[in-house]
Amino acid sequence: MAAVGLLLAGCNPGGEGVRSEGSASTTPAPKGAVSSAPSPASTAGHKKVDAVQLMKDDPKVSADVKKSLYKPCAADEYPVEVTYASVTGSTSPDVIVNVMTCADSVGIGSYVYRRHAGAKDGYDNVYANEQPSVYAGVNKGELEVSKQTYAAGDKVCCPSGEDVMTYRWSGGHFTPHRRYHTDYSKTTVDGGTPGDGTGSEG
Numbered sequence: 001m002a003a004v005g006l007l008l009a010g011c012n013p014g015g016e017g018v019r020s021e022g023s024a025s026t027t028p029a030p031k032g033a034v035s036s037a038p039s040p041a042s043t044a045g046h047k048k049v050d051a052v053q054l055m056k057d058d059p060k061v062s063a064d065v066k067k068s069l070y071k072p073c074a075a076d077e078y079p080v081e082v083t084y085a086s087v088t089g090s091t092s093p094d095v096i097v098n099v100m101t102c103a104d105s106v107g108i109g110s111y112v113y114r115r116h117a118g119a120k121d122g123y124d125n126v127y128a129n130e131q132p133s134v135y136a137g138v139n140k141g142e143l144e145v146s147k148q149t150y151a152a153g154d155k156v157c158c159p160s161g162e163d164v165m166t167y168r169w170s171g172g173h174f175t176p177h178r179r180y181h182t183d184y185s186k187t188t189v190d191g192g193t194p195g196d197g198t199g200s201e202g
Contacts, residue, residue, distance in 0.1 A: 049123070051082045051097045054113065060125045065099055065109040073102035085138045088114050088126065088169040095123060096136050096143075104156050110136035110145060112174075127167070127174050133159070143167040143174060149181075160184055 052069050055061045072078045079100045084093040092115040099109040112127035129136070133148040144166050148159035161183045167174040 049082065049095050049113070051080050051095065052078050054095075054123060055080075055097065055099070055111065058111075058125050060128050061109065061111070062130055065130060068099060068101070068108065079105070083138065087112065087138060087141065087143045087167075090114055094126075096138065098135055106156060107133050107135040110134045112136065112143060139166060142177065143169075 056066055056069060069078060069080070079102050081098040081100070083096040083098075085096060087094050087096070094115070095113040097109075097111045097113065098107055099111075100107050109128070109130045111125055111129075113123035114126045116122040116124065127136075127143065129145060131147055133150075134145060135147075136143060136145045138144065144164060146162055146164045149161040149163060151160040154160055161181060164180040164182075165176055166178045168177045169175075
């Protein structure tokens with residue numbers, strides 16, 4: 001099985017205080033009122049989290065997803081992408097985890113972990129989505145979750161469209177804020193160049 005590509009760790013050039021750690025390795029690492037649209041905090045001093053162990057110990061993670069974490073795809077690289085960013089207004093960076101298949105890097109689970117208030121260690125699972133082809137990220141301080149959509153006959157490489165939902169943290173949980181859907185054009189023009197897709201906002 002092919003390994004999921006290792007992303008370079010570093011702050012997002014867009015200045016959103018986002019740090020992506022790429023695929024998780026087997027090496028363990030140490031572990032009031034909130035506005036509706038929290039401002040991202042700097043992740044310069046964030047502590048790396050053993051995301052694989054965190055999910056193995058999490059009862060909210062399904063058995064099917066945990067099964068993909070029993071062994072790495074190759075060497076010590078698991079099919080897990082970890083991003084540190086503030087999406088809940090916490091003073092400590094939240095941990096956004098995406099789990100993918102080893103073979104084709106299709107998302108099978110996305111989670112957000114929030115550090116215990118006032119605790120040195122420990123995280124709460126405050127968001128979980130285990131729909132196929134799901135992927136969670138950060139957009140302007142909000143949680144953004146995308147899901148590719150497939151029509152009958154579509155190959156894994158070629159979805160028909162994409163649903164995107166943004167969430168805001170309010171009252172101790174995420175609430176849906178905005179939804180988008182994009183249809184990918186299947187037509188070709190001028191000798192095989194794909195046409196533009198169309199998008200709509202829900």
